[in-house]
Amino acid sequence: MSAPSETRSGGKDALSAAGGWLREIAIVVVGALIASTLLRLFVAQMFVIPSGSMENTLLISDRVAVQKVAPYQRGDVIVFRDTLGWLAPAKVEDNQLKRALVFIGLAPDESSNHLIKRVIGVAGDHVTCCDARGRVTVNGTALNEGDYLYRDPTTGKQVEPSSVAFDVVVPAGTVFVMGDHRNDSADSRCHLSDDPEGAAEGSKAFIPVDNIVGTAVAVVYPFSRFHGISRPITFEGVPAGGTPPSAPVLAGPKVVC
Numbered sequence: 001m002s003a004p005s006e007t008r009s010g011g012k013d014a015l016s017a018a019g020g021w022l023r024e025i026a027i028v029v030v031g032a033l034i035a036s037t038l039l040r041l042f043v044a045q046m047f048v049i050p051s052g053s054m055e056n057t058l059l060i061s062d063r064v065a066v067q068k069v070a071p072y073q074r075g076d077v078i079v080f081r082d083t084l085g086w087l088a089p090a091k092v093e094d095n096q097l098k099r100a101l102v103f104i105g106l107a108p109d110e111s112s113n114h115l116i117k118r119v120i121g122v123a124g125d126h127v128t129c130c131d132a133r134g135r136v137t138v139n140g141t142a143l144n145e146g147d148y149l150y151r152d153p154t155t156g157k158q159v160e161p162s163s164v165a166f167d168v169v170v171p172a173g174t175v176f177v178m179g180d181h182r183n184d185s186a187d188s189r190c191h192l193s194d195d196p197e198g199a200a201e202g203s204k205a206f207i208p209v210d211n212i213v214g215t216a217v218a219v220v221y222p223f224s225r226f227h228g229i230s231r232p233i234t235f236e237g238v239p240a241g242g243t244p245p246s247a248p249v250l251a252g253p254k255v256v257c
Contacts, residue, residue, distance in 0.1 A: 045065075045066050045068065045213070045214065046063050046064065046065055046066070046220065047063070047064050047066055047079050047114060047116070047213075047216075048061075048062070048063055048064070049064070049079070049114055049115065049116045051115070051116065051179075052181055052184045053116075053117065053179030053180070053181050053184055053185035053186070053187065054077065054116055054117070054118070054179050054180050054181060054185075055150050055180065055181040055184070056150055056151065056153075056180070056181075057077065057118075057148050057180045057229065058077075058116065058180075058216075058219065058229075059225065061222065061225075062219045062221070062222075062225055063219065063220050063221035063222075064079070064116070064216045064218070064219055064220070064229075065216070065217055065218045065219075065220050066079050066213060066214040066215065066216050066217070067214050067215055067217050068213065068214035070215065072119055072175075072212060072214075072215050073119070073122075073231060073235070074119055074120065074121065074122055074125075074138065074231075074235045074238055075118065075119060075231040075232050075234070075235030076118070076119050076215045076216075076231055077116060077117070077118050077119075077215065077216040077229055078116070078117065078118075078119055078175075078177070078212050078213070078214070078215055078216065079114055079115070079116050079212075079213045079214060079215075079216060080114065080115055080116075080117075080177075080207050080211045080212045080213060081113060081114060081211045081213065082113050082114065082115050082211075083208070083211055084191070084204045084207070085194075085204065086115060086186065086191065086204075087113065087115065114213065116216060117177035117178060117179050117185070117187055117188075118148070118177060118178055118179070118180060119175050119176075119177055120136065120138065120143075120176050120177060120178050120188075121138055121168075121170045121175065121176035121241070122170060122175050122176075122241065123170050123171065123172050123173060123174060123175070123209075123241070123244035124169070124170060124172075124240075124241030124242050124243060124244035124245075125138050125139055125169070125170045125176070125238075125241035126138070126139050126140070126167075126168075126169050126241060126242070127166070127167075127168050127169075127170065127176050128166065128167045128168075129161055129162040129164075129165055129166055130160075130161060130162060130165060134160060134161060135161055136161045136162060136178075138235075138238045138241075139238055139239050139240070139241050140239070141237055141238045141239060143161070143234050143235070143238075144234040145161055145232070145234065146158065147232050147233075147234070148180050148232055149161065149180055149181075149182065150180055150181035150182065150183070150184075159181065159182045159183050160182065160183075161182065162178075162182055162189060163182070163183065163257075164189055164190075164255050164256065164257055165252060165253075165255070166189050166192060166252065166255050167250070167251035167252045168192065168202065168205070168248060168249065168250055168251075169241075169242075169244075169245055169248070169249035170206060170241070170244065170248070171200075171203075171206055171244055171245050171246060171247050171248045171249075172244035172245065172246055173208060173209055173210075173244075174206035174207055174208055174209065175206065175207050175209065175212070176188045176205070176206060176207075177207055186257060188205040188206065188207070189205070189255055189257060190205075190255070190257035191204045191205040192205045192248075192250060192254070192255040193254040193255055193256060200247035200248055201248065201250060202248035202250045203247070203248060205248065206248060216229050217229055
């Protein structure tokens, strides 16, 4: 006569075991989401920035891993927020699920208020173009940019370091950036003559260091494009710049891209 009681007891044990299992799964999932979010916020994040300005180092479809731990240096490829009006106003993402996946680091950030370029000069650097051989110079040292400047896949011809001349000293708290596809990059050069709106002339050309999200370290997708992104050796020979000025120092005629 005790069988019904034993059945009920067995059912309760099964429910209790299932509940414990579900709690453990929930703890693991929540822990993984928290860890992923912390990694995205403080360690690394994926971005997709659909621009041809960094070809062929980066292609439009590339998913790029960006690290946020080690500081940037000259020659690094950086992702930064656009607060200077280089881009058209960003569209607000209305896909809540997608926004959530980006926030916790499970999807790449494809928002339209980020840019990716190469750091050519840091605060205090004197950056010019071009020398007698058509090269960009930093603190008097010419850069050998053949390893990363865009090369036409049909003709094999490499783009010039710059089709416009410029001569600047990078102000404190900022960097001077350029794209690897110089003919398709509205970078720092092209904003030297922007209306500063009450700020010093040329201010819109220099990226505030507070806007820098991190340094691109690898293309992680598509898998056929997987490769690391390293700092070109030519930047190792660049000497330190002078004391950074509080405002941009510009020489020569106005730059028009």
